[in-house]
Amino acid sequence: MQAQVKLGRIAGISIGLHYSWFIIALLIALSLAAHFHMSNPRWSDVTVWSAAIVTGVMFFAALLLHELAHSILAKARGLKVREITLFALGGVSQIESEAPDAKAEFWIAIAGPITSVVIGLVLIGAAWLSGWRSGTEPTTPVGAVLLWLGYINLALAAFNMIPGYPLDGGRVLRALIWWITRNADRATRLASQIGQAVAFAIILLGLFQFFTERGNFGGLWLVFIGWFLLDAARTSYAQIGLMTELRGRTVGDIMDRSCPTVEPYLSLQDFVDGVLLRSGLRGYVVVHNAQVVGLITPHEVKEVPRDRWSQTSVQAVMRPLGKVRTVSPDTPALQALQMMGRDDINQLPVVSDGHLEGLFSRSHVVRFLQAHAQLHSH
Numbered sequence: 296m297q298a299q300v301k302l303g304r305i306a307g308i309s310i311g312l313h314y315s316w317f318i319i320a321l322l323i324a325l326s327l328a329a330h331f332h333m334s335n336p337r338w339s340d341v342t343v344w345s346a347a348i349v350t351g352v353m354f355f356a357a358l359l360l361h362e363l364a365h366s367i368l369a370k371a372r373g374l375k376v377r378e379i380t381l382f383a384l385g386g387v388s389q390i391e392s393e394a395p396d397a398k399a400e401f402w403i404a405i406a407g408p409i410t411s412v413v414i415g416l417v418l419i420g421a422a423w424l425s426g427w428r429s430g431t432e433p434t435t436p437v438g439a440v441l442l443w444l445g446y447i448n449l450a451l452a453a454f455n456m457i458p459g460y461p462l463d464g465g466r467v468l469r470a471l472i473w474w475i476t477r478n479a480d481r482a483t484r485l486a487s488q489i490g491q492a493v494a495f496a497i498i499l500l501g502l503f504q505f506f507t508e509r510g511n512f513g514g515l516w517l518v519f520i521g522w523f524l525l526d527a528a529r530t531s532y533a534q535i536g537l538m539t540e541l542r543g544r545t546v547g548d549i550m551d552r553s554c555p556t557v558e559p560y561l562s563l564q565d566f567v568d569g570v571l572l573r574s575g576l577r578g579y580v581v582v583h584n585a586q587v588v589g590l591i592t593p594h595e596v597k598e599v600p601r602d603r604w605s606q607t608s609v610q611a612v613m614r615p616l617g618k619v620r621t622v623s624p625d626t627p628a629l630q631a632l633q634m635m636g637r638d639d640i641n642q643l644p645v646v647s648d649g650h651l652e653g654l655f656s657r658s659h660v661v662r663f664l665q666a667h668a669q670l671h672s673h
């Protein structure tokens with residue numbers, strides 16, 4: 296998930312908002328206002344709305360702290376954290392690689408729920424200090440805001456500890472299985488199967504509630520959450536299949552050896568008419584005297600006005616070799632895929648000793664996996 300609104304950086308991690316966040320923020324503010332209005336009919340509209348907005352903002356600050364806890368522990372274990380994005384269903388930390396061992400995975404996963412429990416208890420304690428007593432409704436706006444936030448943080452921790460991979464609870468479970476079996480792939484497979492079972496159970500419970508207590512929309516909400524969890528568990532199950540298939544493979548096993556090349560002195564006009572439009576590929580390696588000198592894609596061509604294409608050479612606009620990321624045939628395939636994900640590029644020229652060996656791209660990986668899937672099914 297890519298953030299569309301950047302908020303800044305905390306501890307070197309960029310913090311951003313996805314568009315869907317704005318919709319949910321509005322819904323939360325509206326439902327909080329309705330809630331405060333009902334439970335405290337004597338409050339003025341200004342009080343109700345300021346309490347709702349302050350609560351909403353603090354709720355997202357608490358979510359952010361939960362994600363920061365995951366990210367800071369991941370960084371402490373040497374993993375790179377790219378970004379934290381808040382979206383409609385909470386937050387995601389984009390941690391670039393897998394935890395190195397079961398213990399690291401355990402602590403990275405549990406740091407978030409622990410943080411939410413601590414925040415929850417501190418806020419409920421603060422509500423108590425402000426005069427609220429358990430078993431009663433808070434009477435002051437400050438007490439109401441603190442209490443609601445306290446409960447919601449405890450609920451957040453509880454929800455995240457559902458043992459459905461990829462939720463935090465599922466990750467904790469995976470770390471424990473990993474630690475016992477000493478096999479990361481098996482742990483993920485088992486954790487995501489348990490996750491699917493848990494998701495089914497939640498869906499059934501929701502349907503049961505909806506049909507036995509007619510018009511119980513809490514039941515429908517459970518069905519929705521269960522369906523979301525089922526989808527997430529299935530995706531991570533499919534991902535682990537991909538990881539197992541690619542582990543131990545090198546770029547050389549997968550790359551396309553017959554990749555298209557162009558001469559640096561070709562004009563852009565000839566390149567477009569004779570090469571680009573004919574083959575329709577996204578990247579071309581520029582080769583001179585059997586040495587790789589750069590890379591050209593439709594993106595570079597578009598930078599030049601059309602009427603200058605015949606006077607401009609490929610060499611003038613290509614990305615020179617020094618600015619192109621390349622890999623060698625021995626680079627592990629997973630590492631190359633990570634590089635492409637990190638820098639958001641579609642293809643990597645495969646070079647050894649300055650000679651072009653082939654081209655590695657996402658579509659080659661997909662083709663490779665499809666061919667393998669067919670072999671397995673026969």
Ligand SMILES: [Zn+2]
Nearest residue numbers: 407408455463
């Ligand atoms: Zn979490």
